[in-house]
Amino acid sequence: MLIFLALVYIYPFLISISGSFKTDAEATQDPLALIPATITFAAYERLFANSPFPLWAGNTVLITVCVTVGRVLFDSMAGYALSRLKFRGRTVIFVLFIGILSVPGVVLLIPRFLILNQIGLYDTYGGMIIPLLSTAAGVFIMKQFFDSIPESIEEAARIDGAGNFRRFWSVVLPMATPALVTIFILSFQGSWNELGHFIVSRQSQELNTLTVGVAQLVSGTLGAGNQFPLQLAAAVLMSIPVAVLFFIFQRRIMNTTEGAEKG
Amino acid sequence: MARAAQRTRRGGGIRRGEARAGYLFIAPAVIITVVFLAIPVLLAFWVSVSDWNGFQSPLNPRVNFVGLENYAAITVEDGLDQRNFGRSIRNNFYYVLLVVPLQTALSLFLAVQVNRAVLKGRGFFRTAFYFPSVTSSVAIVIVFQFLFLGTGAVNAVLRAIGIQGPNWFNDPTGIFHGFVSIFGLTTPPPFLADGGMLGVSWWEWLSGPSVAMMVLIFLAVFTTSGTFMLLFLAALQSIGAEIEEAALMDGAGPFRKFFSITLPMLKPTLFTVLTLGLIGSWQVFDQIYILGGGAPGGTLMTPAYLLYESSFIDLQWGQGAAIAFILFVFIILLTLLQRWILRDRAPKKRGVAQTAVKGGVS
Numbered sequence: 001m002l003i004f005l006a007l008v009y010i011y012p013f014l015i016s017i018s019g020s021f022k023t024d025a026e027a028t029q030d031p032l033a034l035i036p037a038t039i040t041f042a043a044y045e046r047l048f049a050n051s052p053f054p055l056w057a058g059n060t061v062l063i064t065v066c067v068t069v070g071r072v073l074f075d076s077m078a079g080y081a082l083s084r085l086k087f088r089g090r091t092v093i094f095v096l097f098i099g100i101l102s103v104p105g106v107v108l109l110i111p112r113f114l115i116l117n118q119i120g121l122y123d124t125y126g127g128m129i130i131p132l133l134s135t136a137a138g139v140f141i142m143k144q145f146f147d148s149i150p151e152s153i154e155e156a157a158r159i160d161g162a163g164n165f166r167r168f169w170s171v172v173l174p175m176a177t178p179a180l181v182t183i184f185i186l187s188f189q190g191s192w193n194e195l196g197h198f199i200v201s202r203q204s205q206e207l208n209t210l211t212v213g214v215a216q217l218v219s220g221t222l223g224a225g226n227q228f229p230l231q232l233a234a235a236v237l238m239s240i241p242v243a244v245l246f247f248i249f250q251r252r253i254m255n256t257t258e259g260a261e262k263g
Numbered sequence: 264m265a266r267a268a269q270r271t272r273r274g275g276g277i278r279r280g281e282a283r284a285g286y287l288f289i290a291p292a293v294i295i296t297v298v299f300l301a302i303p304v305l306l307a308f309w310v311s312v313s314d315w316n317g318f319q320s321p322l323n324p325r326v327n328f329v330g331l332e333n334y335a336a337i338t339v340e341d342g343l344d345q346r347n348f349g350r351s352i353r354n355n356f357y358y359v360l361l362v363v364p365l366q367t368a369l370s371l372f373l374a375v376q377v378n379r380a381v382l383k384g385r386g387f388f389r390t391a392f393y394f395p396s397v398t399s400s401v402a403i404v405i406v407f408q409f410l411f412l413g414t415g416a417v418n419a420v421l422r423a424i425g426i427q428g429p430n431w432f433n434d435p436t437g438i439f440h441g442f443v444s445i446f447g448l449t450t451p452p453p454f455l456a457d458g459g460m461l462g463v464s465w466w467e468w469l470s471g472p473s474v475a476m477m478v479l480i481f482l483a484v485f486t487t488s489g490t491f492m493l494l495f496l497a498a499l500q501s502i503g504a505e506i507e508e509a510a511l512m513d514g515a516g517p518f519r520k521f522f523s524i525t526l527p528m529l530k531p532t533l534f535t536v537l538t539l540g541l542i543g544s545w546q547v548f549d550q551i552y553i554l555g556g557g558a559p560g561g562t563l564m565t566p567a568y569l570l571y572e573s574s575f576i577d578l579q580w581g582q583g584a585a586i587a588f589i590l591f592v593f594i595i596l597l598t599l600l601q602r603w604i605l606r607d608r609a610p611k612k613r614g615v616a617q618t619a620v621k622g623g624v625s
Contacts, residue, residue, distance in 0.1 A: 002382070006391040016405070032419050073291075078288060087285030108300070108304075110583055115303040196552075200575070219554070
């Protein structure tokens with residue numbers, strides 16, 4: 001029973017991998033077969049030679065790297081400040097962050113477009129990256145983690161005269177690796193798979209990411225007819241990085257509930 | 264706050280500059296949140312009560328305040344806008360009605376299964392069930408489009424057991440309509456055809472999800488069950504030993520053990536999964552966008568996609584923003600409901616085992 005269910009979950013991925021190596025005709029006529037009658041790399045060749053796929057991949061890599069680095073840094077800084085540093089308005093800011101956790105992503109489509117247009121960031125890398133650089137959920141996870149580290153750890157460094165930044169950077173941050181890994185996974189996966197924000201933050205074809213580009217490929221002219229191997233190849237390729245990340249951090253993801261929240 | 268201030272003062276020299284560092288540390292997150300979340304939401308609210316048509320800035324002096332006109336157009340005024348909104352609500356309602364119970368039941372079932380100590384290769388099964396949750400919606404939709412072709416893999420399997428599968432993605436027939444048509448009921452009785460709500464007749468409200476929507480329902484269950492399985496799994500592992508103990512003392516069989524002991528203990532997680540599911544499934548956007556909008560017959564249209572289409576394609580920004588705010592308020596209410604339920608449960612947590620056992624006995 002369980003094996004059957006596992007097959008139901010895995011089979012679609014196996015079929016899409018094998019489908020991407022089939023000819024157009026075979027993919028349509030014999031979609032179930034796991035081993036193509038004739039193995040062809042035509043779909044992959046077309047993706048790389050005759051489509052903007054490499055450009056989309058480049059944009060996605062650039063954005064994902066920036067967003068992930070930014071989130072790890074900004075979320076941990078904010079989490080540290082909320083957990084450790086005393087300043088006026090701290091409680092208000094924290095309550096604000098909790099409130100923001102409940103703003104549904106989909107209603108932000110129009111607002112994000114409006115503000116990017118207003119401040120002149122629409123259709124730029126900046127407009128695609130900056131709004132994603134910090135998330136309330138990330139700040140919250142980091143704050144909770146810093147709360148669990150005893151304050152006495154910092155005392156020694158404090159007495160040695162280490163400033164706030166130094167204590168954060170060399171004492172507390174290295175201890176926060178588990179939480180940082182969580183933020184890293186969530187940010188990478190979230191920004192790699194992000195679609196809505198990239199739909200509303202740019203219009204130039206040169207700024208297409210993998211998600212936007214491949215979505216166009218599915219509904220646009222390239223998707224007409226029986227080009228399933230091409231689409232499947234694109235789907236397979238764009239899944240590889242998150243799959244690799246997933247398998248590297250599998251144990252961590254499976255053992256924590258934080259990893260379960262989707263970006 | 265008062266205590267924090269006191270400690271700052273008492274700390275003296277060694278804590279000097281801490282407030283400044285605090286502001287500095289939190290500045291990037293706060294600025295991004297204010298500029299790209301708080302201000303935009305206010306700006307969008309202005310658009311929802313204005314007649315902005317998409318040209319120049321929504322703040323330019325030629326844009327007028329129109330009150331609730333945009334809200335009225337989609338809710339009370341007869342017309343296409345109202346009908347589209349009504350249909351999108353109907354479609355999403357059936358989506359939620361099927362997705363939430365199915366994903367909850369399936370993820371709970373999977374969690375209980377992979378949590379069994381005797382199961383070999385638990386890691387493999389967990390990976391298999393969770394993997395669809397990490398891949399992008401774009402990739403999954405492509406795979407599902409391929410699987411559910413008229414001549415696709417799903418229909419090939421159905422043919423093998425003697426069923427002629429439908430042309431999934433192109434079939435706008437509501438499944439309840441399809442069901443009653445078996446009994447010859449293809450035209451609506453007058454009392455269902457005449458009345459209605461939000462510009463959609465009762466007969467249409469009762470159509471059920473379309474065949475095409477069923478594919479998206481399968482897709483949602485496929486991609487979310489793994490995530491929710493992990494939530495259940497975490498809960499199961501934290502109460503694992505107690506279950507075994509209680510069941511041992513009762514001499515309960517597996518079914519009785521599940522319904523009388525495990526399930527009551529999972530109640531807090533169950534509520535979390537149900538509300539997260541509710542919140543998530545009222546926001547379906549990606550899949551609809553990738554499939555190119557509300558086709559076939561508009562039966563895939565959801566409020567989340569409609570707000571995008573109204574604004575970015577039909578350039579009726581006011582109406583799009585109005586839909587966004589209706590959805591916003593609705594989802595916030597669901598979120599508050601979740602908070603309220605969880606706060607209600609939280610103090611009981613310590614006594615959860617006792618409550619569960621009591622519940623099992625009664």
